[in-house]
Amino acid sequence: MATHRRPKQPSRARISVLTGAAATAVALSAQVSAHAAPARPTKDEVRAQVDKLLEEQEAASERYNGAKERSEQLHKQTDQLQDQVARGQAQLTELTAGLAAVAAEEYRQGGVDPSMELMFSADPDDYLARAAGFDQAVNTQADTLRSLKEQQRRLDQQKQEAAAVLAELDRSTQALNGAKDEVQHKLQEAQQLLGTLSAADRTAILRGTDGDGSTASRSSNRVDPSTLPPAAGYAATAVRAALDQQGDPYKWAATGPDTFDCSGLMVYAYAKAGVSLPRTSQEQATVGTDVGTDWHQAQPGDLVIYHSNRSHVGMYIGNGLVVHAPRAGDVVRTMKVDAIAISTIRRV
The missing domain is CATH 3.90.1720.10 (endopeptidase domain like (from Nostoc punctiforme))
Incomplete structure (x- = not known):
């Protein structure tokens, strides 16, 4: 006669291990679900996001247009100022050369005391003529010196204006590049979103239609x-x-x-x-x-x-x-x- 043994009951420790393993499996499953790829957005969700991105892109485009217009104006202004500076420098160089010539002439004519030169002169009329020329040279030197100082002042002012315009041009260029990058970024984001849809749905969203050819x-x-x-x-x-x-x-x-x-x-x-x-x-x-x-x-x-x-x-x-x-x-x-x-x- 066969003997019937009573099934061995699992120990409390084994039950605890099994229960813990099950809980761990459930937790891991939940984590995997949480990190799974998000559900694809619906067409309406894509439409809303694309509309927002393209509106932001258009705003960035207008900022780009404004910065580009300002940059073009500044480029023209910079060219004009640089031309003025170049002409001013040439005039300053010419005045400096003229002043040096007058100073040399003054040195040559002022080498002997005028009263002694008159005393030893064989032709007083010739001396007086040369003395008048000497005075005229002195006056010319003073006029040239005044012109030189005024031209230097104008040149310094033009250089300051050119430096300020160049600094603004640099800021405008940075704004231009920033706006351009923003436009391209918004367009890329919109394109990625549209890539989740069919060609027909993409066209419908971009053209503002409802997908069946009708318009909203x-x-x-x-x-x-x-x-x-x-x-x-x-x-x-x-x-x-x-x-x-x-x-x-x-x-x-x-x-x-x-x-x-x-x-x-x-x-x-x-x-x-x-x-x-x-x-x-x-x-x-x-x-x-x-x-x-x-x-x-x-x-x-x-x-x-x-x-x-x-x-x-x-x-x-x-x-x-x-x-x-x-x-x-x-x-x-x-x-x-x-x-x-x-x-x-x-x-x-």
Whole structure:
């Protein structure tokens, strides 16, 4: 007859070891989960992040445009000052040489006491003529010395001005490079985010559509100028020039003729009308007459400045629309005038 042994019960120590091992496994599993790759962002999350990055990129682009414009002005100013310094130095050298010649002549004529020279002179008339020449040389020397001192003062001032402009140019160049680096960094971040999506979704986000070809608050269709209310004076030429660029790609820091950023499009269009606009949207927000923020008061050709930092600008064309160069990855097109918060409207 078989004997039945009672199963051996695990000891308390063994139970503790097993329980501890299980707890460790659970903890390790939790750590692995915590360090696992984060979930891919949704299309809407990518859209929000890209919108923010491209808005920041556009603001950096306008800072770059301003720094570039200032650098170009400073380069011209530096060249002019350096030319002035070179001419001033040449004049100073000429005056110094003239003064040395006068001093040498004075030495030659002043080698003998004038009274003794008159006493021994065989021809008093000749002596008097030479004495008058001597006095004239002395007077010339004094005049030359005064001119020399004045020229030296002007030269020192020009050198100080040139040094100050060069120092500002250096600061402007640093700002220019900093803004450029920021633009490129924002664009790279946006590109990395867009890389998580399909090509269709990337295009939809960059073009501001909903992915099915429809548009949210924006209009991507070309507008026929004949359907718009007429603009007055040179504004009509500017509106027509801006609309002619519909479909041209956005490119930061570009002012045409085939690529544009937002303020560059305004500069290009108004240049066609013979009007010179400042380079940045912030500067453009100060030109002409203030129309306020109510777009219903706008007229075709008015500049509509957007965002609290005034980093975007479009041109009102009538029918509640503006034409603008939106952002990287997009093209010159129209949108509803109030699709973005309006900062100010300016009549050029």
